[in-house]
Amino acid sequence: MNCYIYFKASAGKEAEVLQQEQLLQNLMRQADQQSPGLQRRPAEQDGMHTWMEIYHQVTSGFEQRLELAYAQTGLQQLQSGERHMEYFMDVNLCA
DSSP states (O other): OEEEEEEEEEGGGHHHHHHHHHHHHHHHHHHHSSOOEEEEOSSOBTTEEEEEEEEOSOOTTHHHHHHHHHHTSSHHHHEEEEEEEEEEOOOOOOO
8 A cells, every 4th residue: 555645835945845855754764664755746836835745555553653753854844734644555457
């Protein structure tokens, strides 16, 4: 199962978001032995960028490890509004 987390942050804070996301991803690599991904929508809307963190093949306890890592970053002060977490699973289309 994959986890996708999206949030908004001021477009003017892009450098700070990137710095804190790099810290978060390094912490998650240590805790989860995986390489998270990061994406951003190409255009800002109302002065905001939408960011997407991507975690592949998450395992039991992932949310607790993520919460601990997230608390060690400054992302909470940079984001606007809530972080939205969603899970998707691969679907086999072979009959």
